[in-house]
Amino acid sequence: MKYDANSVDEYIAQLPEERKEAVTKIRSILQDNLPAGFTETIGYNMPAFVVAHDTYPGGYHCDPKLPLPFISFASQKNFVALYHMGIYANKELMDWFVGEYPKHCKRKLDMGKSCIRFKKMDDIPYDLITELATKMSPQDWIDLYEANVVRK
DSSP, X not given: OOOXXXXXHHHHHTSOHHHHHHHHHXXXXXXXXSOTTEEEEEETTXXXXXXXXXXXXXXXXXXXXXXXXXXXXXXXXXXXXXXXXXXXXXXXXXXXXXXXXXXHOSSOOOBOSSOEEEOXXXXXXXXXXXXXXXXXXXXXXXXXXXXXXXXX
16 A cells, blocks of 8 residues: 655554554554664655664665665555564574564564565564564664675
8 A cells, every 4th residue: 555645644644544553553662662863754655764864874775865764664455564674684683583473473474575564453563573673773774784785
């Protein structure tokens, strides 16, 4: 689902009622638990937390005018998605998340190349998302990004 919004509040206001609570809770978790230095914005038509240009002037390699993306979330047609860029670049973090997921959720992990999908709004592992949010600082993400993506 694509929503045309200039702010996260506008984005959430457009969601179906059955998705607003889950998306609002994920937003609050990220606002309260991401380490200082990430900035909330709309990126790629969804709510996102990024490393702003004042911290990382090079921006995103695909389009340097954009800040460095880190974590996004969205209401899609059949699920709510969490996009955590660091989890895909850090095997240790990925292994931790995959191992912890069954302790927090009744359903099987549904994870793609760039997202974690939650199809049932009553079975989103908010405590696990909270812990995941604390695991990578902006500098950790910049270091990982530069080591794995940026071509020097």
